[in-house]
Amino acid sequence: TLDNTKRISMATDNLGQWVLEKGYASEGHDSAHPDYGGNENVRAGGWKDLNRLTRTGAGYNADFAVHVNATEAYAQAKTFTEDMVEGQPDGWDWLNQAYHIDQRKDLGTGAVLDRFKQLRKDAPGIKTVYIDAYYSSGWLADGLAAELRKMGFEVATEWAYKFEGSSVWSHWAADKNYGGATNKGINSNIVRFIANADRDVWNVDPLLGGASVVEFEGWT
Known part of the structure; x- marks a missing residue:
């Protein structure tokens, strides 16, 4: 990751970068x-190398995010506790079967x-948490985002319509070839007028532009 960050910095005259790191914990993604x-x-270098990445990457004008999930838990x-998933449906089965978290209990307690405070302690250089596959709205999303900001984290997410008042970047809005064609950026002109310069959660506009994932020297 650091090598690619340096390459892009050199190719763009040190233009700012926002780098999303997946698989930083346990056995990977x-x-x-x-x-x-x-x-x-450990196989990816552990906290030592992740913190080296954020420290050294700052010299290449890069901010770093990590991919997390606040919807599902693996045993x-x-x-993990049985209490956090009690009464909830099964989730994604990537490496192992996941179970949906009781988010109201998780945030309420x-x-x-x-858990996010532990991340802040272990990796103080991480600027953003990319919260994947988040389905909730209202107090659950707004309350979580507010507390994360207090810890010094920005919030990014998979879908533009989630964390809509807080998210600085959306995967499906920026990655035009990924996900459903009708589930991209926020299409409200009023909201965009207010926050166009603050967030990359919009559809591409011929005048206003927009974020678009483009590969650099292969998949990065």
């Missing part, structure tokens, strides 16, 4: 959710916040 901290991916996670 989509494993041991919701262990945001306290469960490093292999150190923070502060458990999810404790």
Whole structure:
């Protein structure tokens, strides 16, 4: 990741970058959710190399985000409890079967916040948390985002219509060839007039532009 960050910096005259790191915990991508901290991916270099990445990457004008999940939990996670998933449906089965988290209980008890505080402690250089596959709205989303901002985290997410008042970047809005063609950026002209310069969650506009994922020297 650091090598690619340096390459892009050199190719763009140190233009600012926002780098999303997947698989930083446990056994890699989509494993041991919701262990945001306290469960490093040793094979990828652990906290030592992740923190080196953020420190050195700052010299290339790069901010770093990590991919997390606040919707699902795996039994292999150190923070997993039966109580957090009691009565909830099955989730994604990537490496192992995941189970949906009782998000109201998770936020209401502060458990999810404790897990993010551990991430902040283990990886102080991380600027943004990309919250994948988040379905909730209202108090659950707004309350979580507000608490994350207090910890110094920006919020990004998969779909533009989730965390719509907080998210600085949306995967499906920016990746035009990924996901459903009718599920892209926020299409409200009023909302865009207010926040166009603050967030990359919009559809591409011929005058206003917009974020679009483009590969650089292969898949990065």
